[in-house]
Amino acid sequence: MSTMAAGLAEFVVIANRLPVDRFIAPDGTVTWRTSPGGLVTALEPVMRRKGGAWIGWHGAPDEKLKPFEHDGLHLVPVPLSAQEVEEYYEGFSNGTLWPLYHDVIAPPEFHREWWDSYVQVNQRFAEKAARVARRGAVVWVQDYQLQLVPTMLRELRPDLRIGFFLHIPFPPRELFQQLPWRRQILEGLTGADLVGFQLPGAAQNFVRLVRERVGHKTHRGLIYLPDGRSVKASAYPISIDAHGFEQLARTPGVDARAKEIRESLGSPKHVLLGIDRLDYTKGLRQRLRAFGEIIRDGSIDVDDSVFVQVATPSRERVDQYRLLRDDIDRLVGRINGDVGRIGQQPITYLHASYPREEMAALYRAADVMVVTPLRDGMNLVAKEYVACRYDDNGALVLSEFAGAAAELRQAYRVNPYDINGMKAALLEAITADPRENSRRMKAMRKHVVDHDIDHWATAFLDDLTAPSEPHDKKMRPPGGS
Numbered sequence: 001m002s003t004m005a006a007g008l009a010e011f012v013v014i015a016n017r018l019p020v021d022r023f024i025a026p027d028g029t030v031t032w033r034t035s036p037g038g039l040v041t042a043l044e045p046v047m048r049r050k051g052g053a054w055i056g057w058h059g060a061p062d063e064k065l066k067p068f069e070h071d072g073l074h075l076v077p078v079p080l081s082a083q084e085v086e087e088y089y090e091g092f093s094n095g096t097l098w099p100l101y102h103d104v105i106a107p108p109e110f111h112r113e114w115w116d117s118y119v120q121v122n123q124r125f126a127e128k129a130a131r132v133a134r135r136g137a138v139v140w141v142q143d144y145q146l147q148l149v150p151t152m153l154r155e156l157r158p159d160l161r162i163g164f165f166l167h168i169p170f171p172p173r174e175l176f177q178q179l180p181w182r183r184q185i186l187e188g189l190t191g192a193d194l195v196g197f198q199l200p201g202a203a204q205n206f207v208r209l210v211r212e213r214v215g216h217k218t219h220r221g222l223i224y225l226p227d228g229r230s231v232k233a234s235a236y237p238i239s240i241d242a243h244g245f246e247q248l249a250r251t252p253g254v255d256a257r258a259k260e261i262r263e264s265l266g267s268p269k270h271v272l273l274g275i276d277r278l279d280y281t282k283g284l285r286q287r288l289r290a291f292g293e294i295i296r297d298g299s300i301d302v303d304d305s306v307f308v309q310v311a312t313p314s315r316e317r318v319d320q321y322r323l324l325r326d327d328i329d330r331l332v333g334r335i336n337g338d339v340g341r342i343g344q345q346p347i348t349y350l351h352a353s354y355p356r357e358e359m360a361a362l363y364r365a366a367d368v369m370v371v372t373p374l375r376d377g378m379n380l381v382a383k384e385y386v387a388c389r390y391d392d393n394g395a396l397v398l399s400e401f402a403g404a405a406a407e408l409r410q411a412y413r414v415n416p417y418d419i420n421g422m423k424a425a426l427l428e429a430i431t432a433d434p435r436e437n438s439r440r441m442k443a444m445r446k447h448v449v450d451h452d453i454d455h456w457a458t459a460f461l462d463d464l465t466a467p468s469e470p471h472d473k474k475m476r477p478p479g480g481s
């Protein structure tokens, strides 16, 4: 931590949120807890080794906090006012960019005040990073809330090596072009030396848009800027701490809890599971309808099968999320009312969030994991399920619109818009020969173990820190295509 003692970090992560949550005890004592998540797990060792700092909002509006140490991490809080939370975060990030980048499943809203706030908050993050980073430091900016930071930061600190990773999809031009501030976003991102996406298609969408909208020359995944700098755009599919999940799944406590869960569900033959943030991109409605219909059709018996759907509360102050909650409440009620029997509810719906141990126990308890987003950057739940199936049992039903589908090729693949197709895939997964499921699971587990979160972080950071020649020394692309 010697570098931080001097107040300057060699490695800086910038994300909308700090990786901690605050708890205030009844006696007023304040404690911080590291929020469990792959990103912290992956970056913690690098942060420790390099004397790193993490810059982000701490989660409470209208409050300024000094930088502090927690669990060996140097945390630098960025304040947000209540109005900025409403305009920059709930507004532009989650009411404009989120739906626009997810196939406009919900209509994005465009408001000029939201954009102004987005610019102002991105500038604040960039200024904070400019003060915290040591000369020549590596700075890694995370996600859609901070797309202007790379260029803003480069203007303040041209000596830095700047990387950006987008956790959500990057849309095709037909959709992206709706954005009134499309050019500013593209220019914001090209401030980075490396722009990472979940899938190659997203990197291609980005490069093409930069060529068409900003007018820079490009060649494959490279963008050539007029100042001689080049920007690389490439795919780095994110993953999970596979080893950590497997270890957790193997603990006797989790094993016992998994058995208990099955018993409390009435020891059915088949337990199906969905775990998602309650979000309109996750395809909850489509999957519940498909399940309700296979019971109604008599393809499976209500006494044999239970669907457990965990919907973690999310973005509850954004209108579309409130409406979604009511919508799903009604649908679950209708299906349970239509096809349930006394003491036999086909859907167990839980609007709550759970500790990691309980998540692992649910993964262990489920015969079929149902992951059916309408659009998803990656989907870590699918990978977590696979990592927890150390006995190679269980089946994964996976939407082809999740980034994870590119890697988990042995899953039962579905188009979530095709309810009949989804019914068929659910039935296939439920009734498959266990040896077939085991063959599929083994292959998927190998993939997740070999491509874990460390693999992801190392691949990105290696590329970010690899020396790049200025492009005037390189072969110019023929005709600048």
Ligand code: GDG
Pocket (backbone or CB within 6 Å): 036, 167, 168, 238, 275, 276, 277, 312, 352, 353, 354, 355, 356, 359, 376, 377, 378, 379, 380, 381, 382, 384
């Ligand atoms: C975005 C992109 C991309 C959920 N409920 C509980 C809980 N979780 C954890 C899961 C998983 C994570 O939250 C959710 O990750 P996903 O990838 O499934 O989805 P998003 O939140 O939409 O994440 C996505 C991801 O960023 C990473 O780049 O994959 O495409 O949309 O880890 O386990 N964890 C606990 N209790 C819960 O109730 N402890």
